[in-house]
Amino acid sequence: MLVVTAVAPEAEAVGAADSGAEVLVGGVGPAAVAARTATALAGADRGSPYDLVVSAGIGGGFAPYAPIGSLVVAEAIVAADLGAGLPDGGWLAVDELGFGRTGHRPPPALAREAARLADALYAPVLTVSTVTGSAARAAELTGRHPRAGAEAMEGFGVAEAAALHGLPVLEIRAISNVVGPRDRDAWRIKDALTALTEGFRGLRPLFEGPAPERSAPERPAPPRPARPSKES
Numbered sequence: 657m658l659v660v661t662a663v664a665p666e667a668e669a670v671g672a673a674d675s676g677a678e679v680l681v682g683g684v685g686p687a688a689v690a691a692r693t694a695t696a697l698a699g700a701d702r703g704s705p706y707d708l709v710v711s712a713g714i715g716g717g718f719a720p721y722a723p724i725g726s727l728v729v730a731e732a733i734v735a736a737d738l739g740a741g742l743p744d745g746g747w748l749a750v751d752e753l754g755f756g757r758t759g760h761r762p763p764p765a766l767a768r769e770a771a772r773l774a775d776a777l778y779a780p781v782l783t784v785s786t787v788t789g790s791a792a793r794a795a796e797l798t799g800r801h802p803r804a805g806a807e808a809m810e811g812f813g814v815a816e817a818a819a820l821h822g823l824p825v826l827e828i829r830a831i832s833n834v835v836g837p838r839d840r841d842a843w844r845i846k847d848a849l850t851a852l853t854e855g856f857r858g859l860r861p862l863f864e865g866p867a868p869e870r871s872a873p874e875r876p877a878p879p880r881p882a883r884p885s886k887e888s
């Protein structure tokens with residue numbers, strides 16, 4: 657398994673869980689992390705030691721579903737600002753424009769099990785290039801993605817690189833701040849990094865299992881809750 661974080665403190669928090677994963681510091685934002693993840697996977701392609709790629713780190717949580725210090729495992733990894741604005745204030749995703757894609761779906765059985773083991777919310781995680789800084793932007797995002805649990809800046813880039821190499825992807829975010837009006841003093845990075853370590857400790861049985869379990873066949877999906885829910 658290759659775990660990709662944006663910055664070194666996140667990598668240290670993952671490493672502190674002793675999950676046995678190799679951890680790569682991939683940089684902040686989808687472009688930097690996609691380039692570094694793809695390079696790492698290309699270097700390993702011959703007899704690749706990886707069968708799973710995980711995007712991990714801190715993130716903003718959508719209130720009230722993902723409070724500070726909680727964890728979110730991605731049901732879907734969504735490039736939330738990859739598209740075109742419209743004169744009336746509307747917005748079209750690149751797939752609606754007829755090219756590219758704006759989402760990746762982690763293997764559902766694996767992602768659900770990860771959420772259960774980490775005691776995390778199982779919900780879409782948005783990838784943005786700009787940290788949300790206003791109530792209006794938060795409302796715009798929840799208008800387009802009502803079930804979103806978190807936003808961060810790297811998941812979609814990691815997922816694109818993994819897809820290029822035919823590997824499954826997961827994303828796990830520890831919530832450091834609320835998505836909304838910018839208040840940097842209210843970010844609780846230490847709490848989030850502690851939660852990230854705890855989450856990866858919980859995930860150890862999953863990551864230590866034999867490779868086939870990591871791509872467990874999909875079970876029929878239960879009815880979708882109206883709101884994001886914790887896996888139990």
Ligand SMILES: O=C(O)c1cccc(C(=O)CC[C@H]2O[C@@H](n3cnc4c(=O)[nH]cnc43)[C@H](O)[C@@H]2O)c1
Pocket residue numbers: 662663665666683684685713714715716717784786787788807808809810832833834835845
């Ligand atoms: O200053 C520190 O000690 C420190 C330690 C760990 C991480 C950081 C970061 O600033 C990481 C940037 C990283 O965080 C994600 N993030 C966190 N909150 C949000 C958000 O509300 N919206 C979008 N992204 C968020 C993001 O993935 C950044 O790459 C600092």
